[in-house]
Amino acid sequence: MVNAVKNALDSLKTSKSICELSKGRSKYDYNVLSKYANQGSIKAKRLCNALEHFFAAWAILIESDTLTEQQENILVHELSECYRLEHIVAQFPDSEMREKVGKIVDQVLCRCREMPDYPASQLDEDARVCYASLRMDSHELIDQFLNSCKQKYPKSIYYQSLARHTDPHRTEVIKLHRKWEADIIEQTKNSSICIPVQYHEPRFRQKTAKSLIGLKAISLREINPTKDHVYQGYVLSVTIIEDGYSWVPCIHLVIEDEHRDCERIFIYNFPDGQGEHFTKKVFTIGSKMHIINRYRRIAADQQRLAHGKSVTLDKYAELHWHPQLYNKIYICEHRHIKGLFGRKLELHHFPSDVxxxxxxxxxxxxxxxxxxxxxxxxxxxxxxxxxxxxxxxxxxxxxxxxxxxxxxxxxxxxxxxxxxxxxxxxxxxxxxxxxxxxxxxxxxxxxxxxxxxx
Structure with a gap:
């Protein structure tokens, strides 16, 4: 299938180059990205490859008002390759062109379903990738559609990656984070009240590791939050996926691991006057962090905290592999306490007594x-x-x-x-x-x- 697509694409190549096609149609400058890719940037190389696939599909789309089945199949394949690499570069100039692509994808899907026994094929998988990517905002529809995709193509990484957008836990974590940021920014505008911070000493201490060499990888799903345990000799590698816009009383971030599982982390006690620098320059979306000898516990009386699945951190500057981190960290622990009055009420100076x-x-x-x-x-x-x-x-x-x-x-x-x-x-x-x-x-x-x- 792939060879057939390549041969057909060679016969359909337009006289316009990628650079000419990219002008005015994408905010990503192909020439600039190529320059950085030649200098060794992996991200720039990935974006360049995605742009090449997208504009290959775009060239077919603008070649003629009416496409043959072969042209539609090639367009779907090229567009799916773009989505698999970097879906953000697939930018259509208007809604009309996007709807046109959507109809082509629907037609390819229908042809695949009409085949006897509806077998798994590269074309069907490509069409499903395009269908899900074009309708990413329709969470309920995509949630049902992705379940069938993951069952039919269990080895497809893209479906697993796309499914995280409909994960209820992920949605709740990001909603809590964005609500906190909105509330704290609003409070900063309307008052000068500083929220106090509480520090809680952990039951167990982690030993600081000076290097990542020799440490074993661990993921969030492998960490038991209900048990006191230090994962000695392990490193949790995460990526920041949500920006922190405020730093009073702490910097709130959302991280995800290699399995796309996400949690919240709170960073306290950074140097005075450095909050803006940390939020804008250090803790930015895409930044990598390595949490060494991870210790995490959610006590039985902290169920309210468990709803947000916050990751508490001890000795952040020593236990996190980041060249721009230093100083101590304070932990804010929320506890929900119930008390019972057991004495008899007596008023000695009624009715003025309370x-x-x-x-x-x-x-x-x-x-x-x-x-x-x-x-x-x-x-x-x-x-x-x-x-x-x-x-x-x-x-x-x-x-x-x-x-x-x-x-x-x-x-x-x-x-x-x-x-x-x-x-x-x-x-x-x-x-x-x-x-x-x-x-x-x-x-x-x-x-x-x-x-x-x-």
Whole structure:
């Protein structure tokens, strides 16, 4: 089939060169790309090859208003080769020309289906590639169509690649990322509030690798997010597929691995004043990253975080192979905590008295390790139905949250045999250490009509 296409194409070659055809029809300059391709650029070479296939199909399309079946088959083959290499270069000048190509693809598909037993063939696969690429925006239609394509041509990489556009998880990850970017940009325009950052110490430490030599490749689907485990000796190679436009409080990115699985990563604590440089010059679409000795875990009480499948990172500058990365990284961990009030309500100065019901949340770590802050986007709530005597009590829906610190003291036994001087030094060191505390409070009082009835 391929040889027949080449022979037929040679007989149909137009007198116009690729450079002449590309003028005014593509934003990709073939001459410039050829220059970089000759200098060794793999990407430029790939774009040049894709342009050559596209304009070979274009030459057939403009050669005559009416095409023979052989011409249609060649056009579909050349266009499919373009889509397989780089679909972004296939740019039609107007919707009318795009519809014309779509009708030709439909006709080729119909001829393939009319064949006895509808066998798998190169022409049928090419027509399916063009059909799916031209209708890429119709997710529901393409989702159904791609399933049959993958079953009939399981070795086709293009169908697997195209299917990622209809992957619900991928769509959700990208939607969350773009919503965050839009919200943070809007907030930056309307206020100067800086969102605080929380750092969580991981349960296990990774060992820093100085080179990629000797490391085994691993993918996102091979990493178990529910188990504490350091993948020692492995490297996760990913590509950035979504830009980060903001850097307060962190740089949000979306990455994908070799299997096209994607996740979100958050990068904190980059040098002051370098946020714009990192987002525009370093963390750009297409940039490669190598995550070494990957550690990833999503705890049982972090199910809300699991919906976004965020990849938490520890010691980012040391564990990521990137020449322009340095400094420490802080991790923002979101936790959804439920508390229960177990005491009896008593109002000693009714009706002016109001009962405050509070839940205090703290950490075993000091404030140099963990800082507890209220979530600025998800507010705390009280469950009114949980109160037994809810008919007798007025439950305020408003919930207060307060962030504060308590001093950490070191208690000493008087008859301790250890050196007193060392103890005094330890006590002095502890006096300035504090713990972060978060207080969540709701308010209740009796209905005034209950007092009047009494």
């Amino acid at each position: 009962q405050h019901l509070s839940i205090f949340i703290t950490s075993l770590f000091l404030d140099d390790k963990v800082i507890l802050i209220p979530d600025p986007y998800r507010f705390s709530e009280v469950n009114r139905e949980a109160f037994v005597d809810q008919q007798e009590w007025s439950l305020y829906e408003h919930v207060d949250t307060e962030q504060r610190y308590i001093k950490d003291f070191l208690f000493r036994i008087d008859d301790d045999d250890e050196d007193d001087g060392r103890q005094m030094k330890e006590i002095s060191n502890k006096e300035d250490r504090k713990r972060s505390v978060l207080t969540v409070t709701c308010h209740t009082d009796l209905y005034l009509k209950e007092k009047q009835n009494e």
